[in-house]
Amino acid sequence: MKYSATSGIQHEEPLLFEHAHKAAESISLPGVAGNVPAALETFARKAPAGIPGLSEPEAVRHFVRLSQWNHGIETGFYPLGSCTMKYNPRVNEQVVRLPGLAHVHPDQPEESVQGVLALLYELQTWLGEISGLPHVTLQPAAGAHGELTGMMMIRAYHDSRNDTKRRKVLVPDSAHGTNPASAVLAGMHTVEIKSGANGRIDPDVLRANLDDETAALMLTNPNTTGMFESDIADICRLVHEAGGLVYGDGANLNALVGIARPGDMGIDCLHINVHKTFATPHGGGGPGAGPVAVNDTLSPFLPVPRIEQARDSYNIVKTDDSSIGPVFGSIGQTGVLLRAAAYIAAFGREHLHKIAEDAVLNANYVRVRLTDAYHVPFPGLCKHECLLTDEIQNKHGVKTLDIAKRLIDLGFHPMTVYFPLIVHGAMLIEPTETESKNTLDTFCDAMLEIAKQCETGDTEAIHDAPMMPIRRRLDETQAARKPVLVWHDDD
């Protein structure tokens, strides 16, 4: 067996509130030890907050032990579909910690921040070039925030033409859940477009839903089944002819980067998840950044503040009458954005397309190796991720969730499960370009072994999984029924 399970030393670690020992002495702090004015003392907090405080050695051990209960990209393969969990280069961590980047206040005078403005402006131009949509805002803090920003701009475009009845947004049933939620937050309503039998948008269904109230189509391409919407040019043309615009969800840009550009295909507006395509770390849920790239049609509506290049300096534009206004409290998640810039700089023009090439190669390799053992709902070439279902394993009483949990015992993070919603028991696998053939082979071997165990009825280990981590399957129903979200010392 080539793969190895997680079996290192794991320490139980109490909540920090349960540590018997409280730090004897407070951390050493700089500053002025003078008096607080009497006027402020009248508002003095009545009782301490109850934050325990550990000594530095105890605190380090507490969090290091907790860290060891996590699977991360640096510990193992992370084939989460639609999440693009690729290696996060360490040099990117190093450069964003340079004092001249990490300790810059956002309201310093512009002449004192020309270095960081130059890096951010350069990133804007790179993202514009890569997407084929030359005007870029760096402000959105995440992908969904980019979607909201994009939908606000699309709405502003229609309003600027006094076409204020356009409030309908078409969203394919395979779309990420953020798409409809973002459209609604921009004051639009959504209509779901049913996917065709091949997992793609059916142009006839699309046509039937287009009318003079259509503001936009929100499109993920390749879509969340991993398939490229080959009719993309027709799709965009149909929407444009009906007076709507096409919003591109860039969550799956890893399949296209350096190979083809959404802007060339007719997409008007695209958010880019830099925490996916450009390797900024996911951090256990964030922070990400979701810059939005648009064409000339939408550029007047970009949020402020934004960075512009003057003759010999970079300036921050703070107001602009046609702008949708600010969507975030600063120019953007600078630390995240700079990591993305470092990733693009490392590939450069000569290597950038290899991101998509190896990502698509890896997904198709996994797809082909698993094709007979698992049901492939939409056969044929996939892009950067491949979609399987549990249809074959269902016959043996094994579900997608069981397969996912068994993978944990075999040393892998599960794939994305039960998404997209358009197939039953979805398993969406995205290997990314930073995985070796050896890793993919060990993963495929593990998947094939699970399939074989199902076939032979040897499913006990699958149903009991996971056994290896510090906790077994957790009761999510109990957690939701009576939510305990904070610690009470009498608990």
Added chain:
Amino acid sequence: MRFLPHTDDDRQAMLETIGVDGMRDLFADIPAEFHRDPGSLDLPVALSEACIVRKFTEAAEANRHAGNTRCFLGNGTYCHFVPAVVDYVISRGEFLTAYTPYQPEIAQGTLQTLFEFQSMIARLTGMEVSNASMYDASTSVAEAALMAQRVTRKSRIVMAGSVNPRYRAVTENYLSRLDGEYVQVAMDGFATSLDTVIKAIDDQTACVIVQYPDFYGSVYDLAPLRAACDAHMCLLVVAFSDATAFALIDPPGAYGADIAVGSGQSLGIPMEFGGPHLGLFTCKQQYVRQMPGRVCGMTEDLDGKRGFVLTLSTREQHIRREKATSNICSNQGLMCTAAATYMTLMGDAGLETVARHSAAALHQLIEGLPTHVQAAPGAHYNETVLSFADQATRNHFMDESIRQNIFAGIPLEQLDASAEPRHLLVATTEMIEEDDITTYLQALEVALSFTHKSCHRTPTHGSGQGAGRR
């Protein structure tokens, strides 16, 4: 390419397994008209790791920063001390490179940390529950307004004009496309006039949003506002920009706030030119099912051992889609880990010291001001407005302070266009030492004496590279 593990032999073998001739065949489903020649994008050539470090170092050195200046800037971003352990913990690959903890068995590290974070934030703010973060304070305030509309089934939002202008702008922007009325209550002077705010509340009001300490650093008694909210069945939303304040003064929960939202950047997160920071979102337990964002809860595993999971996900977009309480998906997870580590290192005592030193520095600065410069009256935590006789005097001081390597404050009109151009928003933290205050006051004295001799000297906007400090 150093991040790509395949050899050409690997690629060839894999292409053969797939049954295609070459890499381009993998993209046959993309119409040929859209294919680009490899290397044809207008991007710079690839940089080695060493060259990336050099490029970023050069850019970093072209900036001035808190490490080589005396930084008195605030406005929602504060230069507090960040212990080395915080950065060490969030640099651990197991925290840094983990995904959202949707597979709880192999994400207990992130989940227990989030539970500890939520617990500590609830205690610090005096609120019952906290979520697992929003993007930043601005979007937290906007989401609080939307949540209040859901809870009350009313749509009118009353916003005090003394809330940070960026929070107001983002909130107004979020609300502007949705049903409901947004009312901004103008303030007279650099403080929050509760009487004026209370007059704006009516029975249609979903919530009233105030900042405490407010945008000008002013601290005031929220009790009358709580009573007014009760009279009109509307929610009290309290925004804040420096969470360390609540180690010293009564927190929002002490005033019965229904929702308290703000920035957690002060809790161990560097300023980083505006992000990533940390949006905090807390509320009363009874409203938890209307809360936006992810939240971590306690449960048990099959063996009855305590464990943690993301919970109440039926509020969220991946389940509820267009009916979700928010569209947020990625949040500021790693910054929660930073804040949890920071608070653990500080404890009650350390946090109180941070707060006392921050407040004491401002007090000492104000006590030393010359008579021609006025600080806003009333109780202040670590931020206030300094007012000068006129714009020329203020700008002259700005120039002098830049020459002396001091970021002396933010011209108020840059943040609030309605402000006269003769004020500075000034903030202090525990990073401000006696020597910084002395230097600040000396620069003020030099500038004022010079201004009095020659008011009409053309100000030279500072561009000098300051000598290193520290």
